[in-house]
Amino acid sequence: MLLKMDHIEKSFGTTQVLHDISIHVEEGEFVALLGPSGSGKSTIFNLIGGMATPDEGTISLNDKIIHGQKGLIGYMPQQPSLFPWRTVIENVVLMQELSGKPNYEEASEWLEKVGLREFKKSFPIELSGGMKQRVAFIRALLSKQNLLCLDEPFSALDEFTRIEMQKWLLSVWEENRKSVLFVTHSIEEAIFLADRIYILTKRPATIKEEIKVPFARPREESLLNTNEFFQLKQKLFNMLKDEIEVGE
Structure with a gap:
């Protein structure tokens, strides 16, 4: 196992951001983090990158604890x-x-x-x-580095450019198969790119569910128009919708 976050807790002052977060990324795996705005996805990256340290729990890379260590991803x-x-x-x-x-x-x-x-x-x-x-x-x-952390890299692009960049990213990733942890707000993007998806709850974020994406690789844009893709998208949408409604 390349990356392992085990029972992570993180607060800033009196605000708890992460609660009991446990995720992992295998060698050569593409994993997405999907959750509502403010659910702590970027905080997870800051912890992995050594910009912050967990209050509780452990983060390990290649079986070595990396709390507060920079330059490893x-x-x-x-x-x-x-x-x-x-x-x-x-x-x-x-x-x-x-x-x-x-x-x-x-x-x-x-x-x-x-x-x-x-x-x-x-x-x-x-x-x-x-x-x-x-x-x-x-x-x-x-x-x-063996692990690439991508923090909503296509969020500022228009829809057409975004789809083209997703296809481009997959083509490059297929060639190298580096491990990727990918943060996104887009359900379609998460399904199209990832092997597995972690669904985060509202803050304080915990893991609501881990979804294994069932589609074979390499993936083509035509996948976006299939009934199977739409059904999985609807399932994830309902999970996130529940979180947003609970938080309102």
């Missing part, structure tokens, strides 16, 4: 967070540069794979939203 935030004064390729190698070993040849190869070879000397202002997200993902991928 690849991370892609909601916004691309590219440095505007650095070129595309300079942004891509940033995480490698911090460890002292930037590999421009490998970065160039990846930019070519994702259709951005001609933009490697461009600056972020010259890129579309989807292009920026691709750059941010390749930067996380080249960090060489």
